[in-house]
Amino acid sequence: MTNLILPPHLADNKAFTRVFQPNKITFGFIAPFKGYPEGPVPNMSDHAELAKMADEGGISALWIRDVPFYDPNFGDVAQVYDPFVDLGYLAAITKNITLGTAGIVSPLRNPILTAKQAASVDQLSGGRFLLGMSSGDRPVEYPAFGCDFENRADRFREAWQMIRTLNENKFPKMTTQHHGHLSGHIDLIPKPVASRLPMITIGRARQDMSWFANQSDAWIWHGVDPKRSKGIVQEIEEQGDGKTWHPFGYANFLDLSENPDEPAQLHNNIFLRTGRNALMEFWEQQRQDGVSHITLNLKPTRRPAKEVLQELIEYVVPQFSHS
Numbered sequence: 001m002t003n004l005i006l007p008p009h010l011a012d013n014k015a016f017t018r019v020f021q022p023n024k025i026t027f028g029f030i031a032p033f034k035g036y037p038e039g040p041v042p043n044m045s046d047h048a049e050l051a052k053m054a055d056e057g058g059i060s061a062l063w064i065r066d067v068p069f070y071d072p073n074f075g076d077v078a079q080v081y082d083p084f085v086d087l088g089y090l091a092a093i094t095k096n097i098t099l100g101t102a103g104i105v106s107p108l109r110n111p112i113l114t115a116k117q118a119a120s121v122d123q124l125s126g127g128r129f130l131l132g133m134s135s136g137d138r139p140v141e142y143p144a145f146g147c148d149f150e151n152r153a154d155r156f157r158e159a160w161q162m163i164r165t166l167n168e169n170k171f172p173k174m175t176t177q178h179h180g181h182l183s184g185h186i187d188l189i190p191k192p193v194a195s196r197l198p199m200i201t202i203g204r205a206r207q208d209m210s211w212f213a214n215q216s217d218a219w220i221w222h223g224v225d226p227k228r229s230k231g232i233v234q235e236i237e238e239q240g241d242g243k244t245w246h247p248f249g250y251a252n253f254l255d256l257s258e259n260p261d262e263p264a265q266l267h268n269n270i271f272l273r274t275g276r277n278a279l280m281e282f283w284e285q286q287r288q289d290g291v292s293h294i295t296l297n298l299k300p301t302r303r304p305a306k307e308v309l310q311e312l313i314e315y316v317v318p319q320f321s322h323s
Contacts, residue, residue: 020292026060034305037302054309108145115162
């Protein structure tokens with residue numbers, strides 16, 4: 001159990017604390033919030049219905065990915081729609097749930113426009129937005145954007161700092177190598193609802209552990225061996241300042257069995273097939289090991305999405321609401 005604390009700007013942020021609370025574990029869904037095992041493109045006709053169901057059912061977050069192209073080698077186009085357009089739509093049809101990006105591929109995007117889009121979603125949602133950023137894992141996209149795949153780690157860090165500077169300062173000054181120059185004579189409007197927009201890292205983003213422990217407000221990885229979770233959490237704490245809590249979470253593909261007693265089977269540290277009883281045991285152990293949030297991608301499941309969501313909302317999530 002961690003004795004570290006959140007800084008005031010995060011402890012008072014409702015979007016962040018709905019997802020990250022010390023010594024608790026919460027759950028979010030990755031769009032399109034449903035299974036589509038037969039192909040790369042999901043049917044989005046029930047997108048609003050599933051989002052509202054998650055919102056009303058006490059799920060912590062809805063996560064939107066940034067996938068500009070269909071790459072047959074990856075075989076998945078996520079929620080189809082542009083992430084910020086989709087987030088504006090979800091902001092209008094939900095009331096309480098945190099909305100986040102998992103994650104915006106910052107080396108492919110202009111950070112000035114990303115900062116404006118992020119602050120706009122935050123304002124339109126009433127302060128319910130978390131900006132998750134990644135460096136991208138699909139090399140084929142970089143030539144299409146005219147971007148260098150090899151310098152994406154540097155571009156990620158620079159974009160991160162520029163977005164922070166734009167959202168937290170009036171008429172900011174900043175000179176960058178890759179993204180332009182801010183002279184102090186122009187200002188970006190709107191600003192986020194709070195004084196500081198929560199920013200989290202999605203994936204490794206080619207950064208070292210010190211980055212996650214000192215720069216990122218939280219970190220969500222994928223492909224994590226659950227036996228390593230406790231060690232990762234401890235390493236983040238050891239690399240930090242000894243006072244500030246930087247939460248850790250990870251993503252799973254989930255295939256929830258109709259049999260509640262089916263044992264848990266984890267493949268490649270990311271594909272989890274299980275019944276709800278073993279799932280609750282698995283997640284309780286992860287909570288004890290310090291994992292704060294699990295993002296769930298239902299792509300492999302063949303069960304109806306509403307049925308899966310309802311089972312998780314009714315039986316699983318309440319078991320962790322007071323942990």
